[in-house]
Amino acid sequence: MDYATFLQLLDTTLRLATPLLFACLAGLYSERAGIFDIGLEGKMLMGAMCAGTVAYLTGSVWLGALAAIVGSLLFALVHGLASITFRGNQLISGVALNFVASGITVLVALALFGQGGRTPPLEGGARMGEVTLPFADALRSVPIIGPLYADVISGHPLLVYVGIALVPATWWLLYRTRFGLRLRAVGENPASVDTAGVSVARLRFAAVLIAGILCGLAGAYMATGLQAGFGREMTAGRGYIALAALIFAKWRPWHALWACLLFGFFQSLALRPDVLQSVGLRVPVPVLDALPYILTVIVLAGLVGKAVPPRAGGEPYVKER
Amino acid sequence: MAGAIGSGRQTPAAPFAIELKGISKAFGPVQANKDISIQVAKGSIHGIIGENGAGKSTLMSILYGFYKADSGEILINGRPTSIPDSQSAIRAGIGMVFQHFKLVQNFTVLENIILGAEDGAMLAPSLSKARRVLDQLSREYELDVDPDALIEDLSVGHQQRVEILKALYRQAEILILDEPTGVLTPAEADHLFRILNGLKDQGKTVILITHKLREIMEITDTVSVMRRGQMTATVKTAETSPEQLAELMVGRKVLLQVEKQPANPGRTVLEVENLRVVDEHGVERLKGINLHIRAGEILGIAGVAGNGQSELLEVLGGIDHGTGTIRINGKELDLTGKHSDGQSRRADGIAHVPEDRQVLGLIMDFTAWENVAFGYHHAPEYQKNALLMDNAAIRADCEAKMATFDVRPPIPTLAAKNFSGGNQQKIVVAREIERNPDLLLVGQPTRGVDIGAIEFIHKQIVALRDAGKAVLLVSVELDEIMSLSDRIAVMFDGRIMGERDPATTNERELGLLMAGVAEGGAA
Numbered sequence: 001m002d003y004a005t006f007l008q009l010l011d012t013t014l015r016l017a018t019p020l021l022f023a024c025l026a027g028l029y030s031e032r033a034g035i036f037d038i039g040l041e042g043k044m045l046m047g048a049m050c051a052g053t054v055a056y057l058t059g060s061v062w063l064g065a066l067a068a069i070v071g072s073l074l075f076a077l078v079h080g081l082a083s084i085t086f087r088g089n090q091l092i093s094g095v096a097l098n099f100v101a102s103g104i105t106v107l108v109a110l111a112l113f114g115q116g117g118r119t120p121p122l123e124g125g126a127r128m129g130e131v132t133l134p135f136a137d138a139l140r141s142v143p144i145i146g147p148l149y150a151d152v153i154s155g156h157p158l159l160v161y162v163g164i165a166l167v168p169a170t171w172w173l174l175y176r177t178r179f180g181l182r183l184r185a186v187g188e189n190p191a192s193v194d195t196a197g198v199s200v201a202r203l204r205f206a207a208v209l210i211a212g213i214l215c216g217l218a219g220a221y222m223a224t225g226l227q228a229g230f231g232r233e234m235t236a237g238r239g240y241i242a243l244a245a246l247i248f249a250k251w252r253p254w255h256a257l258w259a260c261l262l263f264g265f266f267q268s269l270a271l272r273p274d275v276l277q278s279v280g281l282r283v284p285v286p287v288l289d290a291l292p293y294i295l296t297v298i299v300l301a302g303l304v305g306k307a308v309p310p311r312a313g314g315e316p317y318v319k320e321r
Numbered sequence: 322m323a324g325a326i327g328s329g330r331q332t333p334a335a336p337f338a339i340e341l342k343g344i345s346k347a348f349g350p351v352q353a354n355k356d357i358s359i360q361v362a363k364g365s366i367h368g369i370i371g372e373n374g375a376g377k378s379t380l381m382s383i384l385y386g387f388y389k390a391d392s393g394e395i396l397i398n399g400r401p402t403s404i405p406d407s408q409s410a411i412r413a414g415i416g417m418v419f420q421h422f423k424l425v426q427n428f429t430v431l432e433n434i435i436l437g438a439e440d441g442a443m444l445a446p447s448l449s450k451a452r453r454v455l456d457q458l459s460r461e462y463e464l465d466v467d468p469d470a471l472i473e474d475l476s477v478g479h480q481q482r483v484e485i486l487k488a489l490y491r492q493a494e495i496l497i498l499d500e501p502t503g504v505l506t507p508a509e510a511d512h513l514f515r516i517l518n519g520l521k522d523q524g525k526t527v528i529l530i531t532h533k534l535r536e537i538m539e540i541t542d543t544v545s546v547m548r549r550g551q552m553t554a555t556v557k558t559a560e561t562s563p564e565q566l567a568e569l570m571v572g573r574k575v576l577l578q579v580e581k582q583p584a585n586p587g588r589t590v591l592e593v594e595n596l597r598v599v600d601e602h603g604v605e606r607l608k609g610i611n612l613h614i615r616a617g618e619i620l621g622i623a624g625v626a627g628n629g630q631s632e633l634l635e636v637l638g639g640i641d642h643g644t645g646t647i648r649i650n651g652k653e654l655d656l657t658g659k660h661s662d663g664q665s666r667r668a669d670g671i672a673h674v675p676e677d678r679q680v681l682g683l684i685m686d687f688t689a690w691e692n693v694a695f696g697y698h699h700a701p702e703y704q705k706n707a708l709l710m711d712n713a714a715i716r717a718d719c720e721a722k723m724a725t726f727d728v729r730p731p732i733p734t735l736a737a738k739n740f741s742g743g744n745q746q747k748i749v750v751a752r753e754i755e756r757n758p759d760l761l762l763v764g765q766p767t768r769g770v771d772i773g774a775i776e777f778i779h780k781q782i783v784a785l786r787d788a789g790k791a792v793l794l795v796s797v798e799l800d801e802i803m804s805l806s807d808r809i810a811v812m813f814d815g816r817i818m819g820e821r822d823p824a825t826t827n828e829r830e831l832g833l834l835m836a837g838v839a840e841g842g843a844a
Binding site for chain 2: 178184189191193196197198319
């Protein structure tokens with residue numbers, strides 16, 4: 001494998017890791033506040049459909065992204081109502097939303113465009129343009145570092161950079177601000193927040209809605225950045241992979257970035273069977289395709305060290321005497 | 322102070338820190354608080370006692386804004402105050418230390434203290450301010466804790482100090498403590514009382530909710546007694562006695578001291594040699610226990626919770642595995658193999674009243690009669706034929722046991738969760754004692770049980786002893802250990818620190834052993 005191929009692999013890794021990262025951070029906010037969110041998948045799918053549809057109809061990728069956020073928020077709101085206001089089972093609510101998303105996205109796309117559940121291909125301003133970072137062309141000729149900067153780091157849709165910038169931002173919000181302190185506390189021991197005179201429900205709703213926004217962006221990126229339009233089940237389990245990455249990262253922002261890059265790397269390997277063959281490994285393509293999912297199962301089975309989830313996770317808060 | 326002058330017309334003295342007038346609160350058909358009025362003088366320590374379910378907690382929850390009273394009025398420093406939520410309670414200067422601490426385990430002390438009382442959107446300024454205030458408070462009130470320690474690394478006593486500091490940081494003038502000594506060693510409890518007296522000297526008002534009469538007598542200035550949602554009396558502590566308070570609580574005369582004849586021990590029933598238990602994290606919980614109990618004798622195990630008492634009970638009861646030797650009536654027990662379970666233990670004549678009745682003793686959603694049969698459901702008298710159980714027989718048996726043990730209400734078809742703590746415990750005790758075991762293991766027999774039922778359960782345990790059975794009693798209540806036991810062994814850190822005769826020992830001596838101070842002092 002030569003350096004250029006390696007760089008291509010890294011480039012794809014970054015692109016494929018981005019939706020995982022958005023979804024993973026979404027899960028991080030929600031679960032740090034004590035609300036399990038198995039519905040990341042459904043919200044992403046909803047976001048992708050809204051983005052694909054609105055971007056095609058208006059020709060504006062940013063209106064598409066806004067629609068993605070609105071669509072995903074709608075689902076987040078339902079999850080919040082079910083699991084916070086009505087103290088329902090968070091897993092059931094999440095699974096139900098995934099089913100609804102799976103059906104409704106195809107239904108809407110079919111009704112609007114009649115193309116077998118996809119949205120028409122996007123072009124021009126309806127797609128997320130690539131951002132060329134400053135000096136990318138000037139530095140290209142510098143050995144080793146030049147191509148790395150110009151071909152891997154530069155030249156991605158804006159949301160790739162937004163996703164990466166969200167990692168330190170999330171860390172800062174979580175560990176340096178009042179909101180973050182309360183958010184972490186409400187996921188560990190909501191009674192401590194309640195007796196301090198702070199609303200548990202409001203904090204948890206804030207977290208769930210942040211998760212909604214991030215999932216919407218993940219979907220928008222899938223439909224307008226990574227690909228040119230929405231396709232049936234296009235998220236392909238990324239919501240669950242993001243959950244696995246979240247557990248792998250032990251609910252910490254920086255670790256979430258590394259975990260998502262790792263999963264992204266496996267996904268990009270699956271796209272390039274020739275790379276493994278060139279180093280003498282003959283792995284059947286279906287096995288490569290399954291690799292991220294196999295890794296997910298391994299992580300979820302708890303084989304990667306002991307991960308302690310937020311202590312109040314999954315439990316509706318009921319005031320006790 | 323303006324408030325003092327304003328209310329001076331009605332009360333010539335300084336206004337009360339707290340005055341409740343006609344507070345009532347109902348949950349559905351249950352009247353939790355009925356027309357409660359109470360006055361707490363500023364700068365005093367006021368005790369509130371009552372049995373479980375008497376309405377103490379409801380009343381305090383109303384004061385802290387958890388519930389809204391159906392009717393009545395709250396006056397703070399003579400001024401009518403409405404407390405719709407905890408935030409308002411904090412603003413009114415009320416601080417609450419709950420029985421179960423409201424701390425975030427993996428936060429530092431400082432983070433817990435500022436939570437909800439931050440000065441701005443950024444944490445850094447709040448944290449440094451809290452560090453300064455904390456330093457001052459801890460010097461003022463003997464409340465030293467490491468501000469950077471994680472809560473999960475602190476002892477229970479220190480965690481409680483963090484709760485008190487939390488209240489003081491929010492400038493509480495009135496501090497309410499709900500059953501604060503349940504989890505403390507005698508030395509820690511003494512320290513807490515010194516802190517409370519210090520707060521009183523600084524003019525703060527303390528409300529102490531407890532069911533321990535001794536504490537009320539020791540530290541309070543005035544005491545209010547609650548019974549069935551009503552305030553039955555408020556008296557000056559100096560002018561009352563434990564006997565009188567107990568009578569006011571229960572509504573009839575109560576024997577505070579267990580009446581028992583001297584023990585008449587016979588042959589050895591239980592022998593334990595070099596018993597060791599290692600938990601799932603590889604930590605050694607029992608580090609070589611040796612003990613024996615004879616027939617007709619109660620051995621009490623004293624100790625702060627978490628020093629291996631639970632493991633001892635669980636190995637003896639067949640729930641946990643261990644190494645070493647346990648003999649009952651000379652027969653060696655299987656500690657690791659397939660005969661190391663509750664069923665085999667019962668066959669060997671061991672009955673077990675577990676420490677946590679709601680987890681190990683009962684299935685809360687099942688009926689009383691089903692619970693009465695658990696563990697003994699293979700008994701021949703419960704079988705109709707080879708295939709079917711005789712439910713009618715079990716129900717009849719349950720009814721008989723309920724009558725003997727005065728379980729209220731005596732309804733076998735009621736789910737276990739619908740009985741009060743004391744009556745749940747009576748169901749468990751009835752099930753175990755009525756099988757006439759050679760050895761009774763009993764853990765925390767009266768935890769969360771009201772005074773009337775405590776008296777009854779104690780009598781049953783003594784009666785079993787007098788019938789020539791061996792009893793192993795584990796309790797964190799030192800009073801209970803001292804009044805029931807014929808011999809007392811003190812456990813600390815998985816070892817038995819020493820054995821004492823209840824007639825000649827005292828609380829101080831036992832307290833030292835419980836804190837791990839070895840016999841003879843020097844190690």
